Amino acid sequence: MTVIVCPKCSRRHRVDTSKITQNRRQLVRCKVCDHRFPIHVAQKMAAEPAQPEAIEKRRNARKIAVSLSKGGVGKTTTSVNLSAGLALAGYKVLLVDTDTQGQSSFMLGKKPQAGLTELLTGELTAEEAIVSARTNLSILGGGRSLAGVKRIIDKKSFGSEWTLTEAMEGLDNKFDFIIIDTSPGWDQLTVNVLFYATEVLTPVALEVMSLHGLAEFTKNLHAIQKYKPINLNYVLPTFLDTRIDQPQNINRKLKSLYGDKVCQPIRYDEQLTRAPAHGKTIFEFVPDGNGAADYEALVRTIVKDNTIFGAMPTKGGTVIPSL
Numbered sequence: 001m002t003v004i005v006c007p008k009c010s011r012r013h014r015v016d017t018s019k020i021t022q023n024r025r026q027l028v029r030c031k032v033c034d035h036r037f038p039i040h041v042a043q044k045m046a047a048e049p050a051q052p053e054a055i056e057k058r059r060n061a062r063k064i065a066v067s068l069s070k071g072g073v074g075k076t077t078t079s080v081n082l083s084a085g086l087a088l089a090g091y092k093v094l095l096v097d098t099d100t101q102g103q104s105s106f107m108l109g110k111k112p113q114a115g116l117t118e119l120l121t122g123e124l125t126a127e128e129a130i131v132s133a134r135t136n137l138s139i140l141g142g143g144r145s146l147a148g149v150k151r152i153i154d155k156k157s158f159g160s161e162w163t164l165t166e167a168m169e170g171l172d173n174k175f176d177f178i179i180i181d182t183s184p185g186w187d188q189l190t191v192n193v194l195f196y197a198t199e200v201l202t203p204v205a206l207e208v209m210s211l212h213g214l215a216e217f218t219k220n221l222h223a224i225q226k227y228k229p230i231n232l233n234y235v236l237p238t239f240l241d242t243r244i245d246q247p248q249n250i251n252r253k254l255k256s257l258y259g260d261k262v263c264q265p266i267r268y269d270e271q272l273t274r275a276p277a278h279g280k281t282i283f284e285f286v287p288d289g290n291g292a293a294d295y296e297a298l299v300r301t302i303v304k305d306n307t308i309f310g311a312m313p314t315k316g317g318t319v320i321p322s323l
């Protein structure tokens with residue numbers, strides 16, 4: 001339906017657009033004052049505002065923090081390869097690097113000149129601070145210095161936990177997934193990330209000490225859950241060495257504690273260590289190796305949950321097409 005206004009009596013008429021002949025001038029008659037006047041199909045189009053939803057599907061990003069206080073467990077490796085895998089599957093992904101050394105960006109062969117710091121200081125808008133890394137994959141790098149970010153957060157007299165959330169406002173409907181890589185430890189920036197994200201994925205290196213680290217981390221997470229909803233949805237065992245028993249025993253222990261939150265493990269794979277030096281994801285570096293297969297399985301697990309957590313597929317893709 002469209003609306004045509006009579007130029008004589010100004011009455012508005014709702015008209016069925018299918019009855020208007022395309023690309024032709026047409027004479028119509030006002031039912032109220034009987035005035036006859038010409039319309040052109042261009043007029044019809046102008047009268048019908050485009051529905052933004054029809055042009056671009058509205059997105060509602062799932063915001064997943066890849067987090068655990070312990071370092072060296074595979075957080076950055078997971079953030080990068082998970083983001084790359086989701087992007088290959090056709091989802092629009094933003095990878096946010098909140099680690100101090102810009103490792104995620106480095107792994108993708110990028111060195112963004114600006115990023116989170118400039119976004120938080122207000123020097124740049126989100127659109128200006130975000131850089132494209134691959135098809136469907138963008139990065140928001142750490143920027144000049146994440147130490148500066150921590151100072152900005154500390155300076156706030158109240159509501160400092162929401163600093164990142166405020167800065168990221170408006171990005172939810174531009175991406176299907178926002179994956180946030182975090183630094184080890186527990187500081188104001190980690191708290192900000194967990195106030196922003198709604199889900200947590202925790203990589204756990206299959207060694208005894210990691211179980212303690214996980215218990216400690218979940219305790220801290222419970223403290224945040226008092227203020228806002230955030231769920232530990234995925235526990236990802238990493239560095240699985242199938243040749244020895246101990247990691248498999250720890251994996252069983254993890255399953256007994258965390259049930260079906262425990263994902264299929266990422267095996268120990270040398271190539272995952274080598275790929276970053278080439279600025280490549282594992283899907284680009286050794287697409288037919290164990291690392292790529294294991295991270296593809298993780299992508300499938302996370303995408304499968306879209307019906308529960310509500311992200312929209314960009315192209316209806318659910319699997320990595322190249323694999």
Ligand SMILES: Nc1ncnc2c1ncn2[C@@H]1O[C@H](COP(=O)(O)OP(=O)(O)O)[C@@H](O)[C@H]1O
Nearest residue numbers: 071072073074075076077239267268269272273
């Ligand atoms: N599954 C794996 N197999 C072998 N090496 C891995 C694996 N996952 C990560 N690594 C390597 O282990 C080191 C630490 O991983 P990283 O992702 O940087 O951990 P974090 O971000 O938690 O500190 C890196 O050198 C990385 O290349």
Ligand SMILES: [Mg+2]
Nearest residue numbers: 075076099103
């Ligand atoms: Mg890291």
